[in-house]
Amino acid sequence: MSPALTTEKDDRASAAAAGSPGPADATGSVSIAHVHKSFGRPGAAQPVLEDINLRVRPGEFVCILGASGCGKSTLLNLIADLDKPTTGAIEVPGGRPALMFQEHALFPWLTAGKNIELALRLRGVPRAERRPHAERLLELVRLGGSYGKRVHELSGGMRQRVALARALAQDSSVLLMDEPFAALDAITRDVLHEELTRIWSETGVSVLFVTHNVREAVRLAERVVLLSSRPGRVVREWTVDIPQPRRIEDADVADLSVEITEELRGEIRRHGQQ
Amino acid sequence: MASSETTRGTAVEEADGGDGGERPIEKSTAKPRPGNAQDLAGLEAGLDALDAVQTKRVSPVEVLVQKVLPPIVAVAVVLAVWKVLVLAKVTADYKLPDPGRVWDALHQLWLEGELFDIVWTSVSRGLFGFVIALAIATPLGLVVARVKFIRAGIGPILSGLQSLPSVAWVPPAVIWLGLNDQMMYTVILLGAVPSIANGLVAGIDQVPPLFLRAGRTLGARGLVSARHILLPAALPGYVAGLKQGWAFSWRSLMAAEIIAKSPDLGLGLGQYLENQRNNSDMAGVLLGILMILVVGIAIELLIFAPIERRVLRSRGLLASAR
Numbered sequence: 001m002s003p004a005l006t007t008e009k010d011d012r013a014s015a016a017a018a019g020s021p022g023p024a025d026a027t028g029s030v031s032i033a034h035v036h037k038s039f040g041r042p043g044a045a046q047p048v049l050e051d052i053n054l055r056v057r058p059g060e061f062v063c064i065l066g067a068s069g070c071g072k073s074t075l076l077n078l079i080a081d082l083d084k085p086t087t088g089a090i091e092v093p094g095g096r097p098a099l100m101f102q103e104h105a106l107f108p109w110l111t112a113g114k115n116i117e118l119a120l121r122l123r124g125v126p127r128a129e130r131r132p133h134a135e136r137l138l139e140l141v142r143l144g145g146s147y148g149k150r151v152h153e154l155s156g157g158m159r160q161r162v163a164l165a166r167a168l169a170q171d172s173s174v175l176l177m178d179e180p181f182a183a184l185d186a187i188t189r190d191v192l193h194e195e196l197t198r199i200w201s202e203t204g205v206s207v208l209f210v211t212h213n214v215r216e217a218v219r220l221a222e223r224v225v226l227l228s229s230r231p232g233r234v235v236r237e238w239t240v241d242i243p244q245p246r247r248i249e250d251a252d253v254a255d256l257s258v259e260i261t262e263e264l265r266g267e268i269r270r271h272g273q274q
Numbered sequence: 275m276a277s278s279e280t281t282r283g284t285a286v287e288e289a290d291g292g293d294g295g296e297r298p299i300e301k302s303t304a305k306p307r308p309g310n311a312q313d314l315a316g317l318e319a320g321l322d323a324l325d326a327v328q329t330k331r332v333s334p335v336e337v338l339v340q341k342v343l344p345p346i347v348a349v350a351v352v353l354a355v356w357k358v359l360v361l362a363k364v365t366a367d368y369k370l371p372d373p374g375r376v377w378d379a380l381h382q383l384w385l386e387g388e389l390f391d392i393v394w395t396s397v398s399r400g401l402f403g404f405v406i407a408l409a410i411a412t413p414l415g416l417v418v419a420r421v422k423f424i425r426a427g428i429g430p431i432l433s434g435l436q437s438l439p440s441v442a443w444v445p446p447a448v449i450w451l452g453l454n455d456q457m458m459y460t461v462i463l464l465g466a467v468p469s470i471a472n473g474l475v476a477g478i479d480q481v482p483p484l485f486l487r488a489g490r491t492l493g494a495r496g497l498v499s500a501r502h503i504l505l506p507a508a509l510p511g512y513v514a515g516l517k518q519g520w521a522f523s524w525r526s527l528m529a530a531e532i533i534a535k536s537p538d539l540g541l542g543l544g545q546y547l548e549n550q551r552n553n554s555d556m557a558g559v560l561l562g563i564l565m566i567l568v569v570g571i572a573i574e575l576l577i578f579a580p581i582e583r584r585v586l587r588s589r590g591l592l593a594s595a596r
């Protein structure tokens with residue numbers, strides 16, 4: 001793949017030029033090769049991420065699992081081009097991925113509908129098409145009547161759904177989600193899991209979903225990737241073959257969760273022994 | 275939250291007869307699902323209804339009782355205390371005239387047809403000066419907030435200037451420009467520009483970085499980001515700066531009007547006040563002070579308060595207004 005220390009844009013260009021995985025096939029995929037990330041002076045501090053290698057296939061749903069502070073948000077920021085890897089290459093052939101933050105990050109000076117329209121506008125959607133498009137997206141997250149609502153008039157679950165609709169408005173083939181449901185109550189989170197699964201299967205978008213909740217990961221993902229802490233490294237992967245629709249309380253989900261939790265705890269214990 | 279969910283033991287007990295292999299996930303038992311799409315929509319509607327923030331309308335009577343009545347009572351109390359002090363003859367009549375004499379002075383100004391002219395002279399100067407200050411301070415604030423070098427250079431001076439009483443600018447302004455309207459506007463600008471610019475800088479500083487990053491993931495960079503993300507996000511601080519800027523404009527103008535006297539200058543509120551002092555007419559002096567106060571408050575209530583309320587309410591930052 002591309003050599004280290006090149007910019008993402010160059011990587012994308014060279015990948016397209018080389019034509020090795022034709023851009024059409026690669027749309028919706030993410031490939032992360034030998035990514036290191038440290039903050040501050042290079043080499044001075046322990047890296048946050050070390051030699052991360054990960055591929056997301058088009059249309060795949062991958063959960064990244066890891067303890068608090070292991071670098072999950074950092075990794076998503078790198079993929080979203082909000083920050084640059086210290087070394088290594090990240091390729092997102094489909095163009096700028098959509099990112100849903102840990103907090104809803106909706107703009108409080110705009111209504112729910114206008115938040116979505118801003119995303120459409122920045123993407124270059126003509127003015128006349130924006131409003132109907134935004135309304136369709138709100139329908140998709142079942143908030144049809146909330147176009148004119150202000151952010152502060154929405155509940156936590158509704159805000160996350162508007163944020164999801166805004167992310168979908170970018171029409172990216174890759175959707176990055178950073179613990180989007182962590183602050184919600186269990187019932188609302190359950191409902192949003194179902195919504196997300198439905199929207200994922202309807203739109204065919206690739207999802208890279210970050211969480212520290214093992215059950216959530218097993219409930220949602222086709223593949224669960226476990227990251228270690230300090231430095232963050234890919235420790236292990238599980239393929240989740242449980243057919244959708246799943247429920248978080250399903251026995252199959254629980255079984256696999258127990259196994260993954262054991263591994264995660266082992267990882268965390270390792271730090272106590274040092 | 276997450277850990278309690280994942281470590282709960284019940285999940286393991288439910289899973290009796292698990293195959294115990296490396297991946298106990300192959301058995302795709304098609305259990306009857308209690309929920310379908312319809313139920314999910316209903317559930318969501320229920321959650322939304324339970325969670326949604328209620329915005330209630332306030333009745334006009336409530337507004338009257340909560341907003342209009344208290345200031346009226348306060349003014350009435352002040353007038354009553356004043357009247358009592360006069361009746362008790364705590365001091366000479368020329369130092370504390372009867373409230374009725376102040377009213378007479380106002381009535382006389384009205385009859386002479388000068389009341390409106392005096393108020394308008396000052397208000398038009400104040401507002402015009404404020405608008406120029408706005409036009410200068412806004413780009414200045416933007417540049418100071420966003421360009422590190424300029425900020426390090428003039429940022430501290432700008433905040434220092436805010437604590438300098440603007441009356442101090444009157445003597446140099448008179449020497450530079452003489453006794454004319456330009457001198458008045460100069461004093462207004464020197465008072466209001468730092469205040470408005472600082473408000474904008476503070477507003478921009480307080481923009482959560484999350485908004486800027488969210489804007490970037492949506493594709494907003496550079497000027498597009500400034501227009502769609504940075505400026506709207508900084509608006510509450512900017513509006514607070516405008517309000518303060520008006521207060522500074524008005525104060526500076528009154529200082530200039532009281533000090534600078536010349537027949538070439540139209541008669542404004544400050545000059546009226548100073549003239550009454552020269553005539554040793556305490557009722558006129560009090561009237562002058564009251565008019566300055568009332569005009570300052572009226573402009574703030576009529577122009578700035580509604581703008582600020584709109585900005586804050588649309589963002590849900592006005593909890594106390596309910």
Ligand SMILES: Nc1ncnc2c1ncn2[C@@H]1O[C@H](COP(=O)(O)OP(=O)(O)OP(=O)(O)O)[C@@H](O)[C@H]1O
Pocket residue numbers: 039040048066067068069070071072073074075212
């Ligand atoms: N801009 C930064 N400068 C310095 N250190 C940083 C920066 N951003 C993150 N870090 C460090 O990198 C590590 C990983 O942070 P990150 O936010 O990616 O963790 P996380 O896995 O998302 O945690 P959480 O589950 O709590 O959200 C932390 O130790 C943090 O202190």
Ligand SMILES: [Mg+2]
Pocket residue numbers: 072073074102178179
């Ligand atoms: Mg995080």
